Amino acid sequence: MSQSREAFGPDLVEVFGPSQRDGGPDLVQLLTPEGERTHHPEFDLDFSGDQLRGFYRDMVLTRRIDTEATALQRHGELGIWAQLLGQEAAQIGAGRALRPQDYVFPTYREHGVAWCRGVDPLDLLGLFRGVDHGAWDPRENNFGLYTIVIGAQALHATGYAMGIQRDGAVGTGDPDRDAAVVAHFGDGASSQGDVNEAFIFAASYNAPVVFFCQNNQWAISEPIERQSRIPLYQRALGFGFPGVRVDGNDVLATYAVTQAALQRAREGSGPTLVEAYTYRMGAHTTTDDPTRYRLSDDVEHWKLKDPIARLEVYLRRNGLVDDDFVADLKVEADALGHRLREGCKALADPKALDLFAHVYAEETEELRHQREGYAAYLDTFEGAR
Structure with missing residues (x-):
């Protein structure tokens, strides 16, 4: 059942091409897979050492949440788990670009964004354990409940964005008041009617919403080439608003692009589609076996672009972290893992x-x-x- 992308026909390969499947010439990147800092004419920022170390910590701890949850599911403590392995930079970059007043409508894999918004990871585990429908209060951190219905949150986000627009919380010039909304979804959801309807309404009403698509290249077992004949970010032009493709394994570029898109929305300039081009290194969920539909060579290729490893190389090369910092972070991650294991087993049945x-x-x-x-x-x- 495993087959290469070329098996889907030469016309599709020609559209995407080798360079396109690596992101293409329009890919916004500020940190190469080798950990080299680059610059972009439109999206470039100066990052402090504390900010870079914070990104690194966020990604390491988010990956630990994912690892522990996967292990808990394998031991029968969770009914299912949606993995994010390899997508940490896309989520942390987008999550840290938010202001407190911005609102997030997630799908079911935004564990890193939830971390950035202060949601206790145990609340995520309760949902996947089946003891609640999501125990966090969306009003406390402006982070909505997980959406299982594929793509439905894009319409929710657009409606909410239209609401804050009419409440006068957009385009006032007050950085503490002006707000934006983010709708997270995957490349598979981009084929859903709800997402495309959300694009239409957002464009028609100039809604302050950022559509953040994590294109991990697989809608369960369906490759992106089967879903779109053009790169996803180019679809935005057909609806009348800009689209940007960013290296989703580059936390710096993801942060910079998302920050710019959010600010554009807050100022009243309308929606943006951000396509974070990344790769799902794990399974779609813990019920999935990706070896049945994709080649191991693809996975090995993307392991070389690991978002955490590339940032660590840059930090070490520039003297921003050392062995002690990494060791201390491992201790923190171990403590987090222990809390999640014990806390999950202690969650009360409803x-x-x-x-x-x-x-x-x-x-x-x-x-x-x-x-x-x-x-x-x-x-x-x-x-x-």
């Missing part, structure tokens, strides 16, 4: 009547009757409540 608790802000008469009827039914079973 009570049967909890399913009525968060249906409406105020309980309706009909819902009350349903709850009472279900409670009476449960009473016929010993200890069912």
Whole structure:
């Protein structure tokens, strides 16, 4: 069942080409896979040592969350887990570009963005363990609940963006008030009707929304060449707003591009599509076996572009981290892993009547009757409540 990309036909290979499959000439990059700092005429920033070390710490700890969650699923403690291995730079760069007043609508893989917004990783594990529907309060950190319905969050984000626009929180010139919205989705979701409808509404109403697509090149087992005849970022022009392709394994470039797109939205200039060109080095989820549909050579090729390794090379080369820093970070990661393992196993199972608790802000008469009827039914079973 494994097959090379060329098996999908020479016309598709010609469209994407070898350089295109590595990102193409329009790829925004500030840090090469070898850890060399480059510059870009439109997207370039100066980064402090603390900021760079912060990116590195974020990515290392986010990868540890992913590793621990995968292991917990393998041991039967989680029902499923959506891995982000290899996509840490795309998520941390986008997450750290946000201001507190910006709002995020995630899909189900934005563990790094959740980390940046202050969501406890244990709350993520509770969702995948099946004991809740997402225990964090979106109002506390402007980070919405995970969306399982593919692409639906793009419409939610656009509607929310239109709302803050009408609330006067866009284009005022006040950096503490002007806000933007980010909708995260993958390359597979870009084929969904909801995402394309969101593009239409966002363009029509000049909504302050950034569509952030993590193109990890596989919609489960479907390669990107089967989904689009052109690079995804070029689709934005057909809807009337700009698109940018950024090296999604380069945390510096991802941060710079996302920051510019967010600022453009806050100023009232409308939507932007950011395509973070990356690679899913792991499985789609822990129920997936990627060896059935992709070649190991592709994975090995992208391991050489590992987002954490390239930043560590740059930091070490420039004397910004040393062995002690890396060792201390490993201790912190180990402590985080231990907390997640123990905390996950201690998560309480929900009570049967909890399913009525968060249906409406105020309980309706009909819902009350349903709850009472279900409670009476449960009473016929010993200890069912």
